[in-house]
Amino acid sequence: AVFFLRWRQLPQNQLNYIDAYLKSGKPVMGFRTTTHAFNYPDGDDRKRWNAFGEFAFGSPPGWGGEAKHTHYGHNSTTDVTVVPASDRRPAAKHPILTGVAPAFHASSWLYRVLPDHPMKGSVPLLMGRSVNPDKEAVDNPVAWTWQNQWGGKAFFTTLGHPEDFRVESFQRLVINAIHWELGLPVPPNRNAALAINVPYRGIVK
Numbered sequence: 001a002v003f004f005l006r007w008r009q010l011p012q013n014q015l016n017y018i019d020a021y022l023k024s025g026k027p028v029m030g031f032r033t034t035t036h037a038f039n040y041p042d043g044d045d046r047k048r049w050n051a052f053g054e055f056a057f058g059s060p061p062g063w064g065g066e067a068k069h070t071h072y073g074h075n076s077t078t079d080v081t082v083v084p085a086s087d088r089r090p091a092a093k094h095p096i097l098t099g100v101a102p103a104f105h106a107s108s109w110l111y112r113v114l115p116d117h118p119m120k121g122s123v124p125l126l127m128g129r130s131v132n133p134d135k136e137a138v139d140n141p142v143a144w145t146w147q148n149q150w151g152g153k154a155f156f157t158t159l160g161h162p163e164d165f166r167v168e169s170f171q172r173l174v175i176n177a178i179h180w181e182l183g184l185p186v187p188p189n190r191n192a193a194l195a196i197n198v199p200y201r202g203i204v205k
């Protein structure tokens with residue numbers, strides 16, 4: 001299952017499908033605003049779903065609070081680099097990074113997930129550095145893998161601005177992650193980006 005949009009206060013009958021899917025232990029993939037997919041009010045029995053990003057993907061549980069989850073300004077962008085390989089961090093050898101450039105630029109403004117996320121047991125794959133930040137810049141993970149409590153393989157990225165999908169390395173990242181989650185061989189390198197020409201209408205306020 002791929003999660004991208006914010007549902008805010010999804011009705012219970014629809015929420016039940018997501019709950020059942022997660023508990024099945026099947027793989028999940030999340031993009032960007034999935035960190036804060038739900039916003040149930042105090043007193044609602046479903047308020048625990050406000051932490052959906054945390055228990056599904058190992059990301060911070062929604063905005064603000066102790067997690068200090070926020071992002072840099074809408075006029076910023078992000079320089080992305082592959083996490084260097086080491087004995088303790090085998091990220092650069094991960095099949096999801098096949099064909100992904102060691103460094104590339106993304107239109108997404110950087111999400112701050114440190115210091116407590118991604119969760120223990122995650123494997124950070126990519127790091128981001130804010131360009132033209134509106135506050136103190138701190139490098140943060142922008143893509144990682146994890147296994148949630150139901151045994152589901154999870155891939156998450158805080159990237160996902162519409163223009164990111166025109167970047168060949170981001171396309172490779174997503175294609176590779178889909179294959180990895182399904183237990184399929186990652187396809188050979190492509191020599192050209194897919195032509196994705198979907199107009200971006202800007203921030204909806």
